[in-house]
Amino acid sequence: LGKFLASFLIVAVALACTLPFYISVSMLGNVDHGAILMGYLGLLLLSAAYISIGLxxxxxxxxxxxxxxxxxxxxxxxxxxxxxxxxxxxGWLANLLQTLSVSAHFDSIARGVVDSKDVVFFLSLVVLGLLLAEYNLIKKR
Known part of the structure; x- marks a missing residue:
């Protein structure tokens, strides 16, 4: 859990470093704040999922x-x-494969539409990756 949180913090800080660009662009013109902020949320969720897969x-x-x-x-x-x-x-196989696709869930969030199924999908990937990593580490002991 410590490695996950440390890696996630690094990603969050890296994304926070891009906030000045968002602020300057929003001062210069009309931007869709919801889509941009949800894009940040989507990137954080996507990063958390990939970090847990890496662990x-x-x-x-x-x-x-x-x-x-x-x-x-x-x-x-x-x-x-x-x-x-x-x-x-x-048919149903296409629906199943589309449901398992990370990009489909990220694209939905990046458009500014936050659906609970997308958030649950990413959080499930995070939990699954961390539980599988913990299981493998316990098995190695």
Missing amino acids: FASSLTNNQIVAFMLALFIGIFFHFLFDMMAAGTT
């Missing part, structure tokens, strides 16, 4: 490079491949 991958191996490659593969799978597979199918 899970790290718990599977002692090699940092293998852990990175595994986390990258899982992240790409959730972000791109579910969308591609959903585009090639129809």
